[in-house]
Amino acid sequence: MNVLIVFAHPEPRSLNGSLKDFAVQRLRRAGHAVQVSDLYAMNWKATVDADDNLATTPGARFNPSMDSRQAYANGTQRGDIAREQEKLRWADAVILQFPLWWFSMPAILKGWVERVYAYGFAYGVGEHSDSHWGDRYGEGMLAGKRAMLVVTTGGWASHYAPRGINGPIDDILFPIQHGLLYYPGFDVLPPHVIYRTSRIDEAAFAQACEALGQRLDTLWTTDPIPFRKQNAGDYLIPALTLRPELAPGRSGFGIHVDHDDVDHRSRSPRDSQNTTR
Amino acid sequence: MNVLIVFAHPEPRSLNGSLKDFAVQRLRRAGHAVQVSDLYAMNWKATVDADDNLATTPGARFNPSMDSRQAYANGTQRGDIAREQEKLRWADAVILQFPLWWFSMPAILKGWVERVYAYGFAYGVGEHSDSHWGDRYGEGMLAGKRAMLVVTTGGWASHYAPRGINGPIDDILFPIQHGLLYYPGFDVLPPHVIYRTSRIDEAAFAQACEALGQRLDTLWTTDPIPFRKQNAGDYLIPALTLRPELAPGRSGFGIHVDHDDVDHRSRSPRDSQNTTR
Numbered sequence: 001m002n003v004l005i006v007f008a009h010p011e012p013r014s015l016n017g018s019l020k021d022f023a024v025q026r027l028r029r030a031g032h033a034v035q036v037s038d039l040y041a042m043n044w045k046a047t048v049d050a051d052d053n054l055a056t057t058p059g060a061r062f063n064p065s066m067d068s069r070q071a072y073a074n075g076t077q078r079g080d081i082a083r084e085q086e087k088l089r090w091a092d093a094v095i096l097q098f099p100l101w102w103f104s105m106p107a108i109l110k111g112w113v114e115r116v117y118a119y120g121f122a123y124g125v126g127e128h129s130d131s132h133w134g135d136r137y138g139e140g141m142l143a144g145k146r147a148m149l150v151v152t153t154g155g156w157a158s159h160y161a162p163r164g165i166n167g168p169i170d171d172i173l174f175p176i177q178h179g180l181l182y183y184p185g186f187d188v189l190p191p192h193v194i195y196r197t198s199r200i201d202e203a204a205f206a207q208a209c210e211a212l213g214q215r216l217d218t219l220w221t222t223d224p225i226p227f228r229k230q231n232a233g234d235y236l237i238p239a240l241t242l243r244p245e246l247a248p249g250r251s252g253f254g255i256h257v258d259h260d261d262v263d264h265r266s267r268s269p270r271d272s273q274n275t276t277r
Numbered sequence: 278m279n280v281l282i283v284f285a286h287p288e289p290r291s292l293n294g295s296l297k298d299f300a301v302q303r304l305r306r307a308g309h310a311v312q313v314s315d316l317y318a319m320n321w322k323a324t325v326d327a328d329d330n331l332a333t334t335p336g337a338r339f340n341p342s343m344d345s346r347q348a349y350a351n352g353t354q355r356g357d358i359a360r361e362q363e364k365l366r367w368a369d370a371v372i373l374q375f376p377l378w379w380f381s382m383p384a385i386l387k388g389w390v391e392r393v394y395a396y397g398f399a400y401g402v403g404e405h406s407d408s409h410w411g412d413r414y415g416e417g418m419l420a421g422k423r424a425m426l427v428v429t430t431g432g433w434a435s436h437y438a439p440r441g442i443n444g445p446i447d448d449i450l451f452p453i454q455h456g457l458l459y460y461p462g463f464d465v466l467p468p469h470v471i472y473r474t475s476r477i478d479e480a481a482f483a484q485a486c487e488a489l490g491q492r493l494d495t496l497w498t499t500d501p502i503p504f505r506k507q508n509a510g511d512y513l514i515p516a517l518t519l520r521p522e523l524a525p526g527r528s529g530f531g532i533h534v535d536h537d538d539v540d541h542r543s544r545s546p547r548d549s550q551n552t553t554r
Contacts (some may be wrong), residue, residue: 010326011339046323046384049287062288064378065431101325101341102390103452104381108324111384137442154342158516162528165414165507165517167451171530175380175449230442239435240442251439252529253448 001220002033004091008098008109010040015197015205016152020097022209023150026216035087039108045080046111052078069119077118084116088142093219094186096176097150099197103172113180122184133237136183138229143185146219149173150192150212157195169193174253178227187224189215226258234258278497279310281368285375285386287317292474292482293429297374299486300427303493312364316385322357323388329355346396354395361393365419370496371463373453374427376474380449390457399461410514413460415506420462423496426450427469427489434472446470451530455504464501466492503535511535 005023009016020036027034037044050062053071071077077085088094098105105113117123122142126135135141151173153160160169173191181188192215194200194208215222228234234246247255282300286293297313304311314321327339330348348354354362365371375382382390394400399419403412412418428450430437437446450468458465469492471477471485492499505511511523524532 010324010341013338014340040324040326046388047287047317047321048378048383049317061290063291064287102387102394103456104387106325107384107388107391110379110381110387111323113379114384117379156515156517158518161518163518163532165512165519165533166456167530167533168528171448172452174444175452179380179443235442238433239438240433241435241438241440242442251445252531253444254529255440256442256444 001092002035002090003027003093003095003219004035004037004087005095005097006037006039006109006112008039008096008106008112012038012041015194015200015208016097016099018205019150019152019194019208019212023095023097023212023216026213030217035090037084037087037112039112042080044108044112045115046108048111048114052081052115054078065119065124069124072118072120081115081118084112085118085121088116088145091145093146093148095148095150096181098152100151100153100172103166105176117180117184125184130237132231133240135185136230137178138182138185138227139231140183140185145186146189146224147181147186148189148192148215148219149176150194150215152194152197154198155195157193160193160195171253177225178253178256182225182227188227189219189222189224228256228258278369279312279367280304280370280372280496281312281314281364282372282374283314283316283386283389285316285373285383285389289315289318292471292477292485293374293376295482296427296429296471296485296489300372300374300489300493303490307494312367314361314364314389316389319357321385321389322392323385325388325391329358329392331355342396342401346401349395349397358392358395361389362395362398365393365422368422370423370425372425372427373458375429377428377430377449380443382453394457394461402461407514409508410517412462413507414455415459415462415504416508417460417462422463423466423501424458424463425466425469425492425496426453427471427492429471429474431475432472434470437470437472448530454502455530455533459502459504465504466496466499466501505533505535 005020007020011017024034024036048064050056050067053067053076055071055074055076056067096109098109123136125140128134155166158164159166160172162168166172177188177191192212200208235242242255282297284297288294301311301313325341327333327344330344330353332348332351332353333344373386375386400413402417405411432443435441436443439445443449454465454468469489477485512519519532
C-alpha cells in the first residue's frame, strides 16, 4: 500500500523527527511505499494568497475560494499545490504528524491544508440539492483512503482527559479529524497521541516506538471512527442538523459519532445472534 | 482605551476588510486609540523556526520552547515578534478578526500566535507548585485585558448550531477562546460571528455593520465568558482535572465554563435577595 506522511516539525533531531524516521522504516519493512512531505524541510509556503493561481489577474479582487476553483479547474495552480494533491491521489493512507501547538496543528500544516485542499478537490465537490449537500463528510475525492493523526503534547494525559482543563483530546482534535479529514472523504482512525514529551528518556522512547509501531502494523485493519455520513439520512438538509430522533436531547461534537455503529461492530457474531436490536 | 485589531484576510476589498475598516472608524469615533496588525499586509512570517532568535547557535538542535524562552529573556527575539508583544502590552482590548477556514483560524494568524506567544510572555509564566500550576487560565501577562473574536463563515448558522453537522460554534472556537485567549489571562467576550457570508448584499452589509457596531460600543461592559480559573480551587493540581463535585458526571469543553457564575451575575440585586443559594 502507499502511505503519505505529512510531517510538521522544524527540527529533524526532535522526538517528532525520530518518530517520523521510525515510522518510515517500519512501514517500508512491511512492504509499503512511503512518501514524506516534510513541510519545514520543503520550506512550505504557509499562507494562501493570489500567487497560488499562476493565471491570476493583477489588481483583481482576490477571492480565495473562487481563485482556488479557477486555478484547480484550469490547471493553473502553483506547482507545490498540484504536487501535494498528486501525493494525496497516490496514497492509500495519510498520516498527519505534528506537535500540538496551542491546541491545534502548527501554522505550517494548517497552511498546507488551506492551499492543497482546493475548491473542486477537497470541497465544492458533487451535487448540491435538497437531498445531497455536496460530496462531503463521508464522501468526496479522498473517499476510500484512510487517515490518522500522530500527535505529541507537552501536557499530561490527565490535562486532556474528559474532565481535564485543556478539554478532552477527542474534542480538541474533532475540527481536524471530522472537519479536515472526514470532510473530503477519509476514513479516520483513532488518533495516536504521545503525552508529556519533555519527559521521554531512552526507555520511554523505545516504548513510544513500539506503541506507534503497533498502530502502523494495524493501519489497514483498525476500525475507523464511525462519524455519521452527511447524505445518508441522519441529517436534515439543508439545515444540516442531526435528526431529532438521533441522540435525542444531546448536542456537541459527540453526536456526530454513531456510537450504536461502534457497539454493533465490536459485537462478536455470537453476540449478534443473541441480541434482538 | 487602546484597542488592537489583529486582522487575517488577504483581500482588503473583502467583506472582512470592509468590516475591519468599519470597526477602526467606529472605535476611533468613540475616542479609542486603535492599532491594526494586518497580517497579510505586513507579510507576516507564519512559521516558527530558528531564525526567530537572533542569537541562535548555528547547527544547534532547535527546541521551539527553549529557544523562545532564551530569546525572550535575553532580548534577542526578531523585531517583528517584539513589536507585536509591545502592541499587546499597550492594548486594553484585543480583537482577532478572521474568516473561519477549515474550522479554525487562517494559518497566518495561527503563526502570529505561535511566534508572538513567547515562553515567558504567554506561557511558562509564574510559579509551578502543587497548588499553582503556572500563571495561566485566568492569570498571566495579559490579565486585565479583554479579547473578542470577530469571525465570518461561509456556512449557515444552523450548520454550527448545537446539533449542526460542523459542531457547535462555541466548541469549534473553544481551543481559541479558552486555549489562546483565556490561557495568558485575557477576559474573553462572547464571539461575534457572521454566517453565510456569500449571501451578503448591501442591506445585509449595513445590518452586519450595525451588529458589529453594537458589540464594539459595549466592548467594556459586556460580561466575559465565565471560564473557570485554574488556580482558584476548581481543579485538582497537578492532574488539572475539574474537581468531581463540580459539574458532576459531566465532561467536555462546557464544564470549564462556570454556568452558576453566569446565573449569579445575570440576576438583578432584587433577585439575589430572593434567593437562598
